[in-house]
Amino acid sequence: MMNSFKTVGLNTYEVIKNDIICGILPPLKKLKLLELKIKYNTSVSTLREILSRLSGDGFVVSKEQKGFYVSAVSKSDLFEIANLRILIESHALQQSIKNTNPEWEGLLISAHHKLKFYENEMLQKKTDDRNNWKKHDSEFHQVLVQNCGSKNLIELHKLIFDKYLRYQLLILTFRGSxxxxxxxDILDFTLGKNYEKAQFVLKTHITNGIDHALQNFKLD
Structure with missing residues (x-):
């Protein structure tokens, strides 16, 4: 069963998780196995395993006698996820800076260059391509932590970031300049090996994003 899940179910797990993050499967939607079987071209047994894993990761809830549903969203959940992200990403960033090397710095500069291109496009109102913007925003933050030296920390950060990204795509908007x-500033302080200032700006970046979102979108 495990080999089957690795070869067949893992890709489907990522596709379904991405559809939840992007809002294609919206909050509270009931996940009917027969519909999912057709939509994702996989077996019911594999889907049960995938939905159980997504439930364990917090993207799906299982209700006794009622089946699976996409997890709800709420202001309290957003604050909790944001605070966890600050805690985990700040620590991982500090470790990445302590382990700094030219290869990682090159990856970070490249990731920021791509992100800044789409940010400038949106600043100049040449595009409203939120998907590409958030894709490269996510990649920049993933690269920030990938030099931390801990596989478990990177995986935990990815899980929390994906939960945060779900809210970003649902309610967060581009804050501009x-x-x-x-x-x-995060890039500059990181390359300057000043992890305290990099951590401070990172926390400010996340909290400012939350404040901006809640000013423009009602969330219970």
Whole structure:
């Protein structure tokens, strides 16, 4: 069963999780196995295993006698996820900076360059391509922590970031030049090996994003 899940179910797990993150499967939607079987072209037994794993990861809830549902969203959950992200990403960033090397710095500069391109496109109102913007925003933050030296910490950060990203795609909007400058400051302080200032700007970046979102979107 495990080999089957690895070869067949893992890709489907990622696809379904991505559809939840992107809102294609919206909050509270009932996940009917027969519908999912057709939509994702996989077996009911594999789907049960995938949904159980997604339940364990917090993207799906299992209700006794009622089946599986996409997890709800709420202001309290958003605050909890944001605080966890600050805690985990700040620590991982500090470790990445302590382990700094030219290869990682090159990856970080490249990731930021791509992100800044889409940020500038949105600043100049040439595009409203939120998907590419958030894709490269996510990649930049993943690279920030990938030099921390801990596989478990990287995996935990990815899980929390994906939960945060779900809210970003549901309610967060582009903050403009302030967000762009925060990313630039995080990069500069990181390359300057000043992890305390990098951590401070990172926390500010996340909390400013939450404040901005809740001013523009009602969330219970």
């Amino acid at each position: 302030k967000s762009v400058q925060e990313h630039q």
